[in-house]
Amino acid sequence: MQTVIAFIIIFGSLVFFHELGHFIFAKRAGIMVREFAIGMGPKIFGMMKGETLYTIRLLPLGGYVRMAGEDVDQIELQPGYRVGIILNNDDIAEKIYLNQNVQHPNVVFLEVERADLEKDLFIEGYDEDEHMVRYSVSRNATIVENGTELMIAPVDRQFNSKTVGQRAMAIFAGPLFNFILAFFILMALGFLSGVPSNEPIISSVQDNSAAQVAGMESGDYVKAINGQEIDNWTELSGTVQENPGKPLNFIVERDGQELELVITPSTLEENGTEFGQIGVLRPIEKDPIKAVVFGATQTWDYTILIGELLGKLVTGQFSIDALSGPVGIYKATETVAQYGIFNLMNWAALLSINLGIMNLLPLPALDGGRLLFFGIEAVRGKPIDRQKEGMVHFVGIVLLMLLMVVVTWNDIQRFFF
Known part of the structure; x- marks a missing residue:
């Protein structure tokens, strides 16, 4: 159960931040985001807020941000459609019902002759008295079909109407946010557990290790190995790893005095490659x-x-x-x-x-x-x-x-x- 929870939190966070990058920069560019989804497949949770549907889906295989204009998400009102239109106080269409009866005090029924829900935002046709009428359509108008509402997307709110730079940034922001998330996780790790120091100082010596057998102690400062000066931990660990099973002469400083220790690194193997290990840990700094x-x-x-x-x-x-x-x-x-x-x-x-x-x-x-x-x-x-x-x-x-x-x-x- 612990693994399941850890997997859900980790995988969910990675997908969430990836899609959040797409979402934020799409909104900054003025693109309508129709859906922000975590997971794929059937929806198990959904919440509509503003113009965006936020969903959690069944399959933990990723996620997506669905932007207006990326696919065929606009409903075209073809000539002959019978629609019910809800008008506001300024006689502007706010809601358009397709092929269904509507009970509303401001509803107008219309047989569509022409309509443009992307550029000029109008709808015209014949009312019940067979008079030709024309109504402006609100930029935030919704179309209702079979109980499902879809907000229209004027052309300037669609993905493909934006500049190459704006579209590229909306797409690039997803991977970018994954790198940003990694940075914050690793920075938090540095705050909580400390940062490994590159000083060639022995923080601790493991029991029964080659270093302990040779007499190495916590706090020893490694100055040289086999006559080669050691300036940092990277050089220390590199020398040890490159010499499995070979005696190494360590010069260490302890309490102001230099001591010579002969340590033979244990031989370990990984992916067919042998490397040495003496059983010491590097110091940790909290800064x-x-x-x-x-x-x-x-x-x-x-x-x-x-x-x-x-x-x-x-x-x-x-x-x-x-x-x-x-x-x-x-x-x-x-x-x-x-x-x-x-x-x-x-x-x-x-x-x-x-x-x-x-x-x-x-x-x-x-x-x-x-x-x-x-x-x-x-x-x-x-x-x-x-x-x-x-x-x-x-x-x-x-x-x-x-x-x-x-x-x-x-x-x-x-x-x-």
């Missing part, structure tokens, strides 16, 4: 300024690390079997949760950065694919045909779903068979 710097540097380091791993995947150094889907992420979360909240926070930050990077890949249906089309539009000076772009994204969605099935099946085989 608000360093916590902020830690958040920024760790976010950058994790970004570079994931980028390198992605490059190896592209060049064939990693196989597709190395990828994990929701099942694999759940199992990894289960393992990490056993080591405490700080490790879980670090894992959440890593996942957030990973989500941001993956969404920026220039692949159809991903944010990066859409940004690629915006770049082409900026160079050409005109957009690519919407139908052709839509077809490319559709193919991309199908391929991504197939990849998700393959990855999920690999996860199931790896963990349950």
Whole structure:
């Protein structure tokens, strides 16, 4: 149960902040956001606030922000439609009912002759006395069909009416917010647990470790190894890891005196690679300024690390079997949760950065694919045909779903068979 809660909180937070980025910058650009959804598939919760429907959906496979004009979400009033129109005190249409009887003191029934709900905002047709009438339509008017209300989206509130820069920012903001979330998680981690110092000082020595056997103590300052001066913890750990099973001569300073210790690193193996370990921990500092710097540097380091791993995947150094889907992420979360909240926070930050990077890949249906089309539009000076772009994204969605099935099946085989 603990793993389920941790997974829901982590995955939900990553998706929420990703979609929040899209949402905020879409609203800043004046784009109408029809729905803000966490999850995919059937709706299990929905709340209408203003012009946006906020939903939680059944399948924890992502989320979306549905913007006006991105798809066919406008209802066209064709000639011959019989509609009921609710007028305000200025005889402006505020609500339009399609093909249903309406009981309201200000309702007007009309057989539509012409209507424009995007640019000129009007509707005209024949009333019950067969007189031609024309009404202006409010920018916030809604259309009601079969009990469902949909607010009209004037052309200036639609996604495709905005500049390339505004549209690109609304799309880029999703991955951007994943990096921002990772930064704040890692900064909070620095505040709460402290920031690892790069000073070559031994914070603690593990019981029965190579360092303890050789006589190393907490507080020892490592000055040199095998005659090579040690200036920071990175050099210390690097030297140890590169010399598994080989005796190393340490010069340490303790209580103002220099001591020589001979330590033979234990040999460990990971992914077929051997490395050394002597069983010591680095010092931790609690400093608000360093916590902020830690958040920024760790976010950058994790970004570079994931980028390198992605490059190896592209060049064939990693196989597709190395990828994990929701099942694999759940199992990894289960393992990490056993080591405490700080490790879980670090894992959440890593996942957030990973989500941001993956969404920026220039692949159809991903944010990066859409940004690629915006770049082409900026160079050409005109957009690519919407139908052709839509077809490319559709193919991309199908391929991504197939990849998700393959990855999920690999996860199931790896963990349950």
